[in-house]
Amino acid sequence: MNNSIIAVDILPDDDGKVMMYGAPNKDTTYLVSGKLRIILSKPLKTKLISIKLKGKSEYSDWENQYSCIYLLKLEKVLREKTTLPSGVTDLDFEFQVNGNIPQSYVTSFGLIRYNLVATVQPSSLLLKQGRAEKSINISRHYLPCRRELLPAPPTKVYRGQRKNILKYELDIPTVICINETSLLIRLRLFPLCNQGRVKKVAFDLIQSEKNRIQPTPQDYQEFSIENAQLIGNVQLNNNTSAKRKRSHPIKPTSLKIIYDQDTWENPLTYNLPFEQYSTRNINNPIKKTKLKATIKSPLMRVRHKLKITMTFEALEDLEQMKILMKLNYQLMMMFLIILYLKMVLFHVL
Structure with missing residues (x-):
């Protein structure tokens, strides 16, 4: 059976750049938002449309030591058991993240990175699900403003x-x-x-x-x-x-x-x-x-x-x-x- 999914794309606001201001503060929240764009050749019945925000920190060295930890793992369900029309469908999403999470970072031994991952799961098990992934950059500006x-x-x-x-x-x-x-x-x-x-x-x-x-x-x-x-x-x-x-x-x-x-x-x-x-x-x-x-x-x-x-x-x-x-x-x-x-x-x- 042919799949009607032509493309799935994540369009984060501000080109995927999130700026945090001031010292890390758990009581302060920041918004990660955007649109999930789905392009179909014909209508599609879907079981679930969701998007996740993942933050991961990894460490490794030349002695084969390795460690990985999730700093952030949030999920938003955008649609359940619905039929999408043919053409372009845009679904809005947003996440609230705490202001004490570490910024995106890369060193010789480790890194911190954040990704948005979206999935479109058709109702039929015979159809292949659509998936898209987009990296975002979280920066920290330690001054209270620009x-x-x-x-x-x-x-x-x-x-x-x-x-x-x-x-x-x-x-x-x-x-x-x-x-x-x-x-x-x-x-x-x-x-x-x-x-x-x-x-x-x-x-x-x-x-x-x-x-x-x-x-x-x-x-x-x-x-x-x-x-x-x-x-x-x-x-x-x-x-x-x-x-x-x-x-x-x-x-x-x-x-x-x-x-x-x-x-x-x-x-x-x-x-x-x-x-x-x-x-x-x-x-x-x-x-x-x-x-x-x-x-x-x-x-x-x-x-x-x-x-x-x-x-x-x-x-x-x-x-x-x-x-x-x-x-x-x-x-x-x-x-x-x-x-x-x-x-x-x-x-x-």
């Missing part, structure tokens, strides 16, 4: 001191777009004595990646994971759930401080370039760590910290620092102030 609508990214002020030596104040963005060419840092230094004069400030962006082959107990609760969602897990003996953990320091950038009697109390502004790390430079043979967006998910996590090291003038050169490290680490720390500040990085597509 970047162009903000005069400047949100910042946080950090204040601290080395007692009787130095007071300092840092005004640093906490959410950074990787596509931007610079990071604006405002720094105020208030020496309380001659020993408190800072000679150099070094900025190190540290990117930490962690891959798991199974979720933690906290992940089960946070992402509402059930055992049925674990669809694959191949693990070597005597391995922990956190198999891969790596930290990558992005090339540090140093800024020398020059004091002036009239201007040293004024804010110090410095641009830290990011663009050179987000893409591979074919003219530079040195392999650089590729910047990735911050993400938290059951099988993979990427985090960022900004390490700020302030070196006092009393510590004159690198060789002197090495000598102090060998003699007494605590003595060396008297000449340094080291801060670790949490950052969030995201891509704009």
